[in-house]
Amino acid sequence: MDFETTKAQRAAASTKIVIAGGFGVGKSTLVGAVSEIDPLRTEALVTNESEGVDDLAAVPTKATTTVAMDFGRLTLAEDLVLYLFGTPGQRRFWFMWDDLCRGAIGAIVLVDVARLDESFSPLDYFESKGIPFIVAVNEFDGVPRYPAEEIAAALALPADVPIISLDARDREQAKGALVKITEYALMRLRESLTVNAN
Amino acid sequence: MTPPHEPEDEAYRPRLIRSYTLTAGRTAAKVELAMEATLRLQAGAEAPVLSPSAAQVLEVCDRRSVAEVSALTKMPIGVTRVLLGDLIEQGLVRIQATINDSTSTDERLELIERTLRGLRNY
Numbered sequence: 001m002d003f004e005t006t007k008a009q010r011a012a013a014s015t016k017i018v019i020a021g022g023f024g025v026g027k028s029t030l031v032g033a034v035s036e037i038d039p040l041r042t043e044a045l046v047t048n049e050s051e052g053v054d055d056l057a058a059v060p061t062k063a064t065t066t067v068a069m070d071f072g073r074l075t076l077a078e079d080l081v082l083y084l085f086g087t088p089g090q091r092r093f094w095f096m097w098d099d100l101c102r103g104a105i106g107a108i109v110l111v112d113v114a115r116l117d118e119s120f121s122p123l124d125y126f127e128s129k130g131i132p133f134i135v136a137v138n139e140f141d142g143v144p145r146y147p148a149e150e151i152a153a154a155l156a157l158p159a160d161v162p163i164i165s166l167d168a169r170d171r172e173q174a175k176g177a178l179v180k181i182t183e184y185a186l187m188r189l190r191e192s193l194t195v196n197a198n
Numbered sequence: 199m200t201p202p203h204e205p206e207d208e209a210y211r212p213r214l215i216r217s218y219t220l221t222a223g224r225t226a227a228k229v230e231l232a233m234e235a236t237l238r239l240q241a242g243a244e245a246p247v248l249s250p251s252a253a254q255v256l257e258v259c260d261r262r263s264v265a266e267v268s269a270l271t272k273m274p275i276g277v278t279r280v281l282l283g284d285l286i287e288q289g290l291v292r293i294q295a296t297i298n299d300s301t302s303t304d305e306r307l308e309l310i311e312r313t314l315r316g317l318r319n320y
Contacts, residue, residue, distance in 0.1 A: 011295060011305075011308070011309075012294070012295045012296050012297060012301075012305070012309045013236040013294035013295065013296075014234045014235065014236045014263060014294065014296055015234060015296065015297060015309055015313055016233065016234040034320075040265070040266060040269035040270070041269055042233075042265045042268040042269045042274075042275050042278075043268070043274050043275065044274055044275045044276060045274045045276060066274065069265075071233075071265055071269075073263075073266070074316075074317075074320060076312070076313060076315075076316025076317060076319075076320060077312065077315075077316050080312055080313065080316055081234075081236065081263070082313060082316070082317070083233070083234040083263060083265065085233065085234075085265070099233065100233060102232060102298070103232050103234070103296050103297035103298050103301075104297075105297075105309075105310055105313060175317065175320060178317050179314065179317050179318060182310060182313050182314045182317055183314060185310055186307070186310045186311065186314060189303065189306060189307055189310065190307070192303075193303065
């Protein structure tokens with residue numbers, strides 16, 4: 001078999017970045033601002049009692065509900081598509097996060113400075129899983145602006161985690177956040193190589 | 199989720215009539231299918247007689263991701279995965295690579311670099 005062909009077949013054709021943050025912080029807005037398609041929605045079935053996803057065979061009589069995840073799509077090259085997945089906000093749907101985050105380049109944690117506490121859980125999640133993340137402060141109109149250092153301190157962010165501010169409605173700024181998390185993920189991966197080599 | 203039809207037979211327990219009737223009750227796919235994984239129709243494969251839901255998945259899946267197929271068919275992600283797993287096993291569909299636990303660091307680097315180049319030009 002031709003080597004180049006097999007190499008092309010092995011190369012990933014798609015990848016993803018996860019957009020996290022509290023309810024109403026602008027996750028869907030950010031996805032919609034850069035996506036080339038109107039954001040789509042996929043649903044997973046959840047059994048209320050077990051909080052296990054799609055586990056109906058074992059518990060056929062339990063009530064079920066659905067958890068929705070919105071996502072967008074960016075075709076970056078003929079052979080590469082990037083998907084943006086917004087995380088379901090509520091704490092009880094966190095089991096979906098492992099599914100969403102497996103294989104992700106990294107995550108953008110959107111923050112509303114008026115409700116900083118809502119970003120603690122997502123930050124803890126990505127830190128504990130070792131998933132690269134950046135913090136993006138969504139600056140709504142009229143919201144007082146704080147220096148990045150103050151926000152980083154209030155969130156107890158590790159020193160190397162990038163923190164940016166943006167207007168999630170703005171395509172270029174949303175794109176900038178995607179570039180930032182990808183650069184950061186690349187830097188982290190290269191650093192891990194250097195550490196391993198020494 | 200509305201089941202495609204209501205059972206006539208009362209002996210069939212109504213609570214079981216859910217989306218997983220489309221998959222004969224199976225809840226796990228036979229292959230690992232990441233949300234973002236891209237599907238491709240296998241060239242030259244001849245489709246056997248498929249269930250309406252499987253046929254619907256087959257019709258929309260080419261060059262789309264698992265999540266997109268779920269969204270477009272309005273089937274839950276778990277159901278979509280089971281149906282796609284069957285189509286892959288039948289040789290009708292193949293799945294393109296994504297990052298997973300067995301991805302080498304070189305492949306991971308290469309993908310992130312390609313993504314960065316693509317984003318900067320997007």
